[in-house]
Amino acid sequence: MAQIIDGKAVSVAVKEEVAAEAAKLKEENGLKVGLAVVIVGNDSASRVYVNNKKKACETVGFQSYEYALDENTTQEQLLDLVNVLNRDDRVNGILVQLPLPAHIDEKAVINAISPDKDVDAFHPVNVGKIMIGEYAFLPCTPAGVMRLIESTGVDITGKQCVVVGRSNIVGKPQSMLLLQKNGTVTICHSKTKNLKEICLTADILVVAIGKAKFITGDMIKEGAVVIDVGMDRDENGKLCGDVDFESAEKKAGYITPVPGGVGPMTIAMLMKNTLTAAKQQNGIG
Numbered sequence: 336m337a338q339i340i341d342g343k344a345v346s347v348a349v350k351e352e353v354a355a356e357a358a359k360l361k362e363e364n365g366l367k368v369g370l371a372v373v374i375v376g377n378d379s380a381s382r383v384y385v386n387n388k389k390k391a392c393e394t395v396g397f398q399s400y401e402y403a404l405d406e407n408t409t410q411e412q413l414l415d416l417v418n419v420l421n422r423d424d425r426v427n428g429i430l431v432q433l434p435l436p437a438h439i440d441e442k443a444v445i446n447a448i449s450p451d452k453d454v455d456a457f458h459p460v461n462v463g464k465i466m467i468g469e470y471a472f473l474p475c476t477p478a479g480v481m482r483l484i485e486s487t488g489v490d491i492t493g494k495q496c497v498v499v500g501r502s503n504i505v506g507k508p509q510s511m512l513l514l515q516k517n518g519t520v521t522i523c524h525s526k527t528k529n530l531k532e533i534c535l536t537a538d539i540l541v542v543a544i545g546k547a548k549f550i551t552g553d554m555i556k557e558g559a560v561v562i563d564v565g566m567d568r569d570e571n572g573k574l575c576g577d578v579d580f581e582s583a584e585k586k587a588g589y590i591t592p593v594p595g596g597v598g599p600m601t602i603a604m605l606m607k608n609t610l611t612a613a614k615q616q617n618g619i620g
């Protein structure tokens with residue numbers, strides 16, 4: 336039976352570290368770390384995420400600046416706001432909540448965010464830096480996954496790592512991070528043949544494919560570390576992950592639950608990135 340990786344507890348530890356550093360920045364440098372969160376339209380899931388980000392800012396002692404824009408906001412208006420925030424010294428990090436309404440080009444907006452303030456690490460400059468291992472910011476979800484793997488005490492060096500999913504936000508950067516930690520990395524996706532056989536080789540299996548209970552116990556190597564990035568609904572409408580937890584926990588050595596695994600880590604890592612941004616912008620090591 337697998338040990339459950341408690342993402343909530345690890346995320347609390349990360350936020351405590353960030354809060355302690357933020358307090359030090361305030362005391363020693365008179366700096367209050369600021370995060371601007373921009374939301375366009377009325378998507379209810381986005382609203383929940385944004386509220387959670389604001390709450391996390393309060394928990395760690397950051398100032399949050401919320402910009403809730405009307406659904407009909409034009410791309411030009413949004414780009415103007417991003418430019419104002421780029422120049423605002425109180426704002427150390429800028430997060431534009433995705434998805435944006437269809438009439439706005441997400442790429443244009445991401446590209447407009449100053450790479451120094453891009454705490455999502457979505458800007459091509461920051462994506463490129465991840466490839467060469469010279470990054471300031473790591474995308475929040477893959478960074479959270481790395482921290483969860485670290486919490487198990489399992490050393491990634493030389494391990495077979497399989498990432499299921501190849502999105503720009505999770506799968507691709509996740510693979511790079513595992514590679515940097517000396518894992519032997521295989522990336523699988525919806526067109527992969529022999530998925531089961533490949534998953535069965537994994538000492539570390541990270542699943543971000545967006546399909547409910549897609550990975551089952553018979554696809555998992557005995558004792559593997561299984562990290563489930565999914566946020567899906569099962570046939571009864573209940574929140575579940577991309578991994579069939581019930582069968583998987585019988586095979587895995589360590590496993591993340593959904594909810595309470597990767598989810599809480601994403602926001603904690605966002606706080607960490609915002610702190611890093613504030614330090615860098617003020618020349619503090």
Ligand code: GUN
Pocket residue numbers: 430431432433434455475601
């Ligand atoms: N929408 C869902 N997840 C994210 C995220 O990590 N960052 C942003 N900006 N939008 C999101």
